[in-house]
Amino acid sequence: MSTVTHEEKTPDMEEIHPHRRWYRRPSVVVPVVLVVIGYSILVSPLVREQNFFRPEVAADGGVTFDWNFFVHLFPLMLQGLVVTVKATLIGFLLAIVLGFFLALGRRSKRRLLSWPVTAVIEFIRSTPLLVQLFFWQALVRASEGITLEPITILALGLGIHYATYCSEAYRAGINSVDKGQWEAATALNLGPVTSWTRVAIPQAVPNVLPALGNYLIAGFKDAPMGVAVNAHGLLFFADQVRNDTFRATEPYLIAGVGFLLVSLPAAWLVRRLEKRISYERV
Amino acid sequence: MESWLLSGSQYRLLLEASGTTLQILAYAFLLGIVLSLVVGIARLSERAWVRGLALVFVEFARGISSIILLFIVAIAIPILFGAEQAPLILLSAIALGINMGGYGAEIIRGGIQAVPKGQTEASISLNLGPAQRLRHVVLPQALTIILPPMGNLTIEILKGTALVSLVGMTDIMQMARNIRQQQLADAVGTQPVLFLNVLVLYFILAQVINLLFKVAEAWLAKRYEGGPALTGTELEAIR
Numbered sequence: 001m002s003t004v005t006h007e008e009k010t011p012d013m014e015e016i017h018p019h020r021r022w023y024r025r026p027s028v029v030v031p032v033v034l035v036v037i038g039y040s041i042l043v044s045p046l047v048r049e050q051n052f053f054r055p056e057v058a059a060d061g062g063v064t065f066d067w068n069f070f071v072h073l074f075p076l077m078l079q080g081l082v083v084t085v086k087a088t089l090i091g092f093l094l095a096i097v098l099g100f101f102l103a104l105g106r107r108s109k110r111r112l113l114s115w116p117v118t119a120v121i122e123f124i125r126s127t128p129l130l131v132q133l134f135f136w137q138a139l140v141r142a143s144e145g146i147t148l149e150p151i152t153i154l155a156l157g158l159g160i161h162y163a164t165y166c167s168e169a170y171r172a173g174i175n176s177v178d179k180g181q182w183e184a185a186t187a188l189n190l191g192p193v194t195s196w197t198r199v200a201i202p203q204a205v206p207n208v209l210p211a212l213g214n215y216l217i218a219g220f221k222d223a224p225m226g227v228a229v230n231a232h233g234l235l236f237f238a239d240q241v242r243n244d245t246f247r248a249t250e251p252y253l254i255a256g257v258g259f260l261l262v263s264l265p266a267a268w269l270v271r272r273l274e275k276r277i278s279y280e281r282v
Numbered sequence: 283m284e285s286w287l288l289s290g291s292q293y294r295l296l297l298e299a300s301g302t303t304l305q306i307l308a309y310a311f312l313l314g315i316v317l318s319l320v321v322g323i324a325r326l327s328e329r330a331w332v333r334g335l336a337l338v339f340v341e342f343a344r345g346i347s348s349i350i351l352l353f354i355v356a357i358a359i360p361i362l363f364g365a366e367q368a369p370l371i372l373l374s375a376i377a378l379g380i381n382m383g384g385y386g387a388e389i390i391r392g393g394i395q396a397v398p399k400g401q402t403e404a405s406i407s408l409n410l411g412p413a414q415r416l417r418h419v420v421l422p423q424a425l426t427i428i429l430p431p432m433g434n435l436t437i438e439i440l441k442g443t444a445l446v447s448l449v450g451m452t453d454i455m456q457m458a459r460n461i462r463q464q465q466l467a468d469a470v471g472t473q474p475v476l477f478l479n480v481l482v483l484y485f486i487l488a489q490v491i492n493l494l495f496k497v498a499e500a501w502l503a504k505r506y507e508g509g510p511a512l513t514g515t516e517l518e519a520i521r
Contacts (some may be wrong), residue, residue, distance in 0.1 A: 065362060126437055126488035127481045128444035131455060138473035140310065159428060221347035228448065242357075252358040256350050263345045 031269075070250045073241065077251075080237030081258045087154045087231060088220045093158030095219070096212060099166025101102060104169060120165045130225050133157040137229045152228035154233075162219045173208035176198060213270035217263055224255075232251045234258060288471065288479055292461050296483060299457035305374050306443050306489075311436060318386025321442065323416065325391045334389065343384025347443050352377040356449040376445040380440050389431045391423035409486025410520070418520060425502055434494030437488045444484070454480060 105117035126164070136157050140148050148156070177200050184194035227235040238251035288296075324336035343351075355377040356370060397420050405419040409448045447456035465471040 057410055123481070126441070126482040126492075127451060128455070130440040130444040130447075131458075131480050131484060134455075134458075135474060135477035138477055142472060142474050222348055222349070224349045225445070235353065238353065249358045249362045252350070252353045256346055256354050259347055259350050260342075260345050264341065265346075267341075267345060 024088055027222070035223075043250045046139050050167035065249060066247075071249070072255060073250060076237060077234070077254050077258045080232065080234040080255075081262065083151065083231065083234035084223045084226070085220070085262065086149050087226060087233065088158065088216070089225045090155040091158030091223075092162060092216050092219055094155065095162035095166050095215070098159065098163035100170055102163055103170035103174065106167065107174065117276045120166055124161060124164045129157060129161045129222050130228055131228050132161060133225060136160075150226065150231040151233075153229050154223065154231040157229075158219050158223060159223070165176060165215050165218075169208050169211035169215065170204070172211070173204035177203045209277060210270060210274035213266075213273060217266050217270065218253075220266070221259075285471075288461075288476065288477060293479075295457055295461060296454060296480065299452055299454045300483065300487065302371070302451065303440075303443050303453040306378065306446060306451070307436075307494075309372065309375030310382060310439055310443070311380035313375060314382030314386050314439065317379060317383025318390050321383060321387035321391030322394065325387060326394060328434075340384050340387050343380050344388075345388060346381075348378060349445050349448070351381060352445055352449060355380075357469070359419070370449065370451055372448075374449065374451060376441055378442050378446075379477075381442065383436060383507075385435055386432065387427055390424070390493055393428035394420055396427050397423045403465040414520060418516065422506065426506070428498050429495060429502065433492060436491050436495070440476065440484070440491060444474055454483060 028165055048112045056273040102117060102121060106114055106121060108114045110116075133153065136153050137150075140146055140153060181199055181203065182195065190199065224235040226233045227239060230236070234255050241251040242248045321336045324332050325340065327333050327336070327520050351376060356373040360373070401423065402415060403417055405415045410419065416478055443453060444455045447459070450456075452460070458476060462473060462476060465473075465476065
């Protein structure tokens with residue numbers, strides 16, 4: 001019979017994690033910082049909008065698929081992709097801010113506020129983004145003194161469209177905070193501002209994050225619609241190459257490839273985030 | 283903006299065009315439902331390669347944007363394979379249907395997985411085959427979970443049909459642009475008012491779809507509420 005040493009009795013120190021807030025854990029902070037850096041690079045004026053896309057390599061005359069042409073379209077495609085991503089990110093920034101206020105408006109106890117907000121959310125949610133983009137473009141053209149670039153209109157349209165989706169996510173997140181938490185905040189004599197910022201939001205945010213990530217990806221998938229308002233993104237690139245070279249197959253297929261290059265890793269990241277957060281909540 | 287309404291003939295044109303939109307929606311919906319049933323069930327298959335194939339389809343259909351898929355299916359593929367005469371309406375419906383199938387498969391998988399496992403075990407003990415198990419036991423119970431998100435998905439596809447105007451079909455959106463040309467020629471009406479009316483038309487269509495799904499849900503709730511779950515003919519079919 002072996003004697004039980006002191007070391008064996010103590011629990012494995014590796015397994016005990018001191019409780020840290022989600023925003024103080026390196027596994028969360030590092031990706032967030034990376035995303036912020038990437039974001040600022042993309043949004044900075046360093047990335048210029050390309051006005052025309054002209055392939056340097058001409059395809060041979062045949063109708064068959066030309067791999068050489070396909071590969072040489074890649075750098076041009078990346079330029080279009082960057083514009084699309086940029087519009088998505090700016091639009092989504094608008095969406096997450098505006099969406100929060102829409103959610104607050106919808107939850108308001110004053111019907112004079114909550115009913116119109118609900119109507120607007122439902123209206124925007126169930127109409128096509130493409131028509132909305134045309135509407136915003138028409139509105140900008142009709143109003144004097146306001147001129148916006150196509151990419152701004154695209155970001156604006158995307159932002160307003162996805163703000164309504166985000167507001168639903170926020171609403172679900174806020175509703176998922178236990179009622180007892182609000183009662184406890186009242187019992188502790190916390191003001192409305194403190195109980196929102198210190199009690200409700202910190203608990204609601206982890207629930208909302210995966211949904212917001214999914215909407216970011218969905219917004220990215222809708223961003224090529226900017227071709228309708230002449231934003232020089234991914235589909236604009238494909239259209240222009242088709243008009244220049246009379247070859248449709250390669251540009252559209254490479255646009256699809258560029259698309260999956262961004263959206264599949266993004267979807268994987270969101271799924272990881274989802275798993276991590278649900279694991280953390282237990 | 284003196285008037286918020288369009289003229290009667292313009293409304294008639296828009297209504298005619300909404301026939302095309304609804305037609306595409308119907309085809310895409312049919313294809314989407316079939317795809318999502320097949321792929322959703324395949325994702326729960328016992329064979330690994332079937333599961334893998336279904337996963338690849340779902341990731342592809344959800345990862346690619348519906349607009350790029352539409353351009354690839356409606357423009358790139360016909361040129362590549364030399365099928366110039368394929369009807370555009372069918373190609374657009376296929377693109378939208380593939381997109382819907384990807385999302386629908388996940389909804390159906392979620393619905394099937396939400397049915398308690400005891401139901402499957404009970405039906406195995408009653409000597410039902412895999413197809414009977416799915417048709418008579420699991421799917422009817424999953425349907426209550428499947429229907430609400432399916433309604434949302436259908437509205438998403440309705441919104442997606444606006445994209446077919448970009449590949450040259452005359453749906454509501456394209457008709458609105460045609461009307462705009464007419465307006466410019468006649469120098470009457472403003473563009474924001476026109477597109478606002480189009481938005482309202484889409485909103486009404488979406489609400490109709492919403493209502494249909496609500497009716498279906500209510501019917502389903504009544505159908506499976508208490509009493510024997512199977513009618514006499516269905517019992518006969520199982521035997």
